[in-house]
Amino acid sequence: MPRITITVDGTTYEEDVEPRLLLVHLLRERLGKTGTPIGCDTSNCGACTVMLDGKSAKSCSVLAVQADGSDVVTIEGLGTNGSMHPMQRAFHEEHALQCGYCTPGMVMAAIDLLRDDPEPSEETIRHGLEGNLCRCTGYCNIVRAVRRGAQDMGRAVSAS
């Protein structure tokens, strides 16, 4: 069985994995990182989105062996010093989650889309989140939250 080294939310793990093991199953079942859920088996829903070396990736579409040597950030490792990331706070403020199942992936995708466009329009946000499905919110408040998160992140950057 191949041995991989992977850093998840700041902790480095060495794991022996079957070549077919999906990254999301490694996270959930081996490392106890159950904050990242699974919503489908065709990489359509995006619930399992994590940051893989700084870019969003659907962890159901990555083999654990492909993530060897990578740095993974999940929703559990997004906040700092016990406080939420501005995007998480924005989702709370704008009531951008109901059941919360799509939320980890949605937050990750939202942060990722701001790398390309720190001040996105509504249309940019809607297209940027196309790969993440939500069945509860109708997306209205998610769009608002991403805008608010973008502003708050912008402010945090200019203040530092």
Next chain:
Amino acid sequence: MTVQEIGRPRRRKEDARLLTGRTQWTDNLSRPGLLYVAFLRSPMAHARITGVDVSGARDLPGVVAAFSGQDFAAEQGSLPCAWPVSPDIVIPDHPPMAVSEVRYVGEAVACVIATDRYRAADALEAIEVDYEPLPAVLDMRQALTSDSPKVHEAGNKAFSVKINSGDIEAAFRDAPVVIDRTYVQQRLIPSAMEPRAVLADTDGDAFTLWSATQIPHVLRVMLAVVTGIPEHKIRVIAPDVGGGFGSKLQVTAEEVLCLLLARRLGRPVKWTESRSEGNLTVHHGRDQLQHIRLAAESDGRIRGLQVDLLADMGAYLMLVTPGVPMLGAAMFNAIYKMDAYEFGCTGVFTTKMPTDAYRGAGRPEATFGIERVMDELAVRLDLDPVEVRRRNWIRHDEFPYTTISGLTYDSGNYEAATDKALSLFGYDKLRAEQADRRDRGDPVQLGIGVSTYTEMCGLAPSRMLGEASYAAGGWEHGSVRMLPTGKVEVITGTSPHGQGHVTSWSQIVADALGVPFDDVTVLHGDTAIAHKGMDTYGSRSLVVGGIAVFKACEKVKDKARKLAAHMLECSPDDLEFQAGAFKVRGTDAQKTIQELAYAAFTAHDLPDGVEARLDSEATFDPENYSFPHGTHLCAVEVDTETGMAKIRSYVAVDDIGKVVNPLIVEGQLHGGIAQGIAQALFEEAVYDAEGNLLTTTMADYLLPSAADLPGFTLDRTESPATSNPLGVKGVGEAGTIASTPAVVNAIVDALRPRGVNDVQMPCTPERIWRALEDRAQEGARR
């Protein structure tokens, strides 16, 4: 000065956990020695099982056991149907694992239990099943013909019901206008984002079952009935549940089998479905053929309405399968006055996944039918669609109003909601633009859709459920206990899965007891904690469960008043309750509710007849359904060259009475509207001619993304409900019920000049384009 909590847009208490991944989805949970279950499912729509050999699977590494349906035939019972809508209904035996015959693709025929989920899935390939194919039954009308193959020995008709009110023949006799239409309510896949999951464990005597369910309490009763395991030995927990929309209002084969597997193996077992497994086997929604006839006067006033439904039950009757179309029985007449009404419904068996409740359950179908027909009436009489509705709806000064189908609507104001919606929408301006585009022959035509809906929700008065042959009551339970330190623990029988009950119930309690919002916690979803409950569906939680919590608070206050009077040495009547304290009128003497909670805890000096601890509980059984209503307006641009329909603006003015948390209400409406739009434009469960489901994945079943939907403009009017002390109405399903006809009416409105008067849902570009082509070719032939 205490701020009123009810009506405040409180941010949710639920969010922090969900936003940081500290979640308790069923699939996150584990137990020592956990085993994983995988099911082998039928690849045939209809076949006799002539042999199942699981021995190949048993020999594989990591496999602990493998079983066929035959192995559980003696103990697995039959999955329940709790709603026998007619005395002669046919309720076929429904084994959780098929034993001798399969009747839809996806039906479980065998299972493997292994040490991890990969090995369990691998081992399914080593099971051999011999099938003798039988003919699939897919079309409802054909299924009812005498030479159709049968799904069940008793035939393909599950039930047939007819309800009459008024003289329907007289209404149609010599009617100046008769509209006659047939509409298809396509089959939908509810698609909650969290797939189903079940974990069952036993200590050898008692059982605990964790499930992604909306109904832990109902499930517990039903598991006992189906398996024979005594009810008091079963505990059901619904941990975090990721959406339901009716799809988790079910007693499933997998729940029953996991429980029995835990018993058989004496070990904890878990099953989590894949999405493609879920699309096959989570109950589907809708699927009706509606024949609607409407008779009217030449001024547009409705004389009578005749509805004849065929409702696809699928292969079996599940928990409320036959009740779903019957919920529409009282809803086709909607907000309109008429002299006569006839409703007929036949439930038909086919070799497809059973249907059951999906957001709105029966009311979206009914609302679609009547709202489409109202538009046809407007066109026939050359009236504005709003005007034809205005001429027929119940006026605000006529409430309470008993409708032709026998329900009494307690309150509403259709005029106010509609006027507000028209003005927000800019109705006249959009009509002018529409006329202009028509005149110019613009390839992009503008359509305007109107939907003025009401619905019956807040299920339900137990007496009325009894009259409708439903096997349970509709009450709800709440407990409120003041803890010694003055904090409040609330236990609710509702089982939220995204609705924010913890937040809303905290607001209700904060106001009722005069305690801080942050001092309230709400427990739910565990039959060992919430010992009574009827769970969450049918937009019932606030209007039944929230009221039970409110009533429990009133009882807590009654007890606190007696104790305060004793401590302050006055009569209870001399006390007034204000900002969380009982004050002796005209003095400074007072006891806060927290002081009283502590005194009731120490119990050192209680008055006669007052027991220790400041707590109470209440059940609430509503006297009537809840009747939210509203007006939804949709503007759609239809490209007549490509068939592409794009929603340009969407305005919804809803009246749900008093609002506890406007933020949560807005969220419910947003999501509800989106789901209704999804039915209009995108979603359809498609079976091929052999009965294979073609839409087994999210790549094939088109759920709308953010890029597919517009923003919505929402507003409210407020006609408080008179059937509960908070004046609240249900809101969980309203958006879905209203939006589907608004969108389709808009599309058809755009295409009217080209002779199109219907487009079958989902109104895909291809369907719209074909509808235009068909009319163009007919025109050319003439």
